Amino acid sequence: MKLALLDIGSTAARLEIVDLGRSRMPRADWSVKARTRLAERTGVDGVVDERGVELAVRAVQHCVRAAADQRPDTLVAFGTSAVRDATNGARLREELSEAAGVRIGVLSPRDEAAVTYHAARRWHARCGQPMTTVDIGGGTIDVATGLDLEPTDVVSLPFGAVRLTRQYLPDDPPSPEQVDELVDAVRRTIPRSLSRFAETDLGHPVALSKVLRQLAVLTESTPDRLARHPDRLSRAKLRPWIPRLAELDQAQRAALPGVSRSRARRILAGAIVAELILRTIGVDELEICPWGLREGLVFRFAEAHGEAGGDVRELMTTLFR
Structure with missing residues (x-):
């Protein structure tokens, strides 16, 4: 079929x-x-x-x-x-x-998070052990954890990179006051909503979404080497990039390693949220997963086709x- x-x-x-x-x-x-x-x-x-x-x-x-x-x-x-x-x-x-x-x-935000988790679990090809996925989309951020193909706990919050950029960072580049307002907004909600993940065994932490993949390329590249396919995103390497991104406009960000023109405006909001999520759930780095929502849907439809x-x-x- x-x-x-x-x-x-x-x-x-x-x-x-x-x-x-x-x-x-x-x-x-x-x-x-x-x-x-x-x-x-x-x-x-x-x-x-x-x-x-x-x-x-x-x-x-x-x-x-x-x-x-x-x-x-x-x-x-x-x-x-x-x-x-x-x-x-x-x-x-x-x-x-x-x-x-x-x-x-x-898809509802929770169903979308569950499908992307399913894709990551298939990619990791190891069930029975804890795995946690972090996904920063355009409209929501999603954190899901579980032991098998379906997550047992999912939190979806309306803090996607596009939504935050539109709401808090209208100028290009944004003013320091706009950046501070965004940071204050996410700090009021994300730690409270995700704190329970810090108290559980997250197992293998995995990053989903193009924003996180592009941040991994950016943070792993050096002046002499472009990290085309990094395997992880480090919080320690991400943190110093946030004030640097805040000073650049869209065109300047798009000239950075790994940052596409279409995501240059939202990459700052994505970086701020990513760093806060990792800090809140107590994770130092995420392994980059190349699969996401589309792959998860293909698996679901393939299973339905077979059944x-x-x-x-x-x-x-x-x-x-």
Whole structure:
């Protein structure tokens, strides 16, 4: 069964085709990507402006049309927090659904955290031992822990890097007062909400999300060497980068090792939150996991395909809102 999985995110729409019956790994046989620019077209009030809706629709249309020649059996389309949490999200989903030709689903923050945890556990390939995942997305931060394929404890907080940047860091570069306000806001909530993780056996701590991967490249690189594929993110190496990032504008950050132009604005908020999370839960470093939400969904649909003889529609109904 050829599954087409369309992920509509804050910076891009990406459609991947995976043969569920042939591969035991969540690797795409074919993929296409188009920019949505949802993050930069969403205002402080959470409304995606008309141009943003138009660009996202075009991105979805491009991906779906390009995939038509691949003749997928099923198209599953979902939006991340950029779609789910938009003030005009209902209208946005309606427009995107029409563009895709299928209903655009969304995951609840907790379900999204559980699916990404599932992907990390599959990647680590060792159940029965504690594992903890840290994920900094655009809209939320998620910490999950457990012993097997499903987490036993999940905390999801509305402190994603895009959301914090939009709310607290409107200037480029931000003023010291804006940075201080962001730091004060997350310090009031994150330690209280995550403190219980410091009192448990977290086992193997794992980092998910592109923001954390880019921070790992940044902090592990030297003037003479680019760390293209670092295997971990160190809190000690991250901490001194925060004041440096705060002094730079978007263009200057995008020139740093590992920092993409599309995430240059949000990388400061991501760094501040990452350092605070690690300090709160008592972790010195995170191992970088290359898998995430898309891979977790592929595993879920592959399991449903195997159990239901090819019918994944029931999982689509129960998983997505």
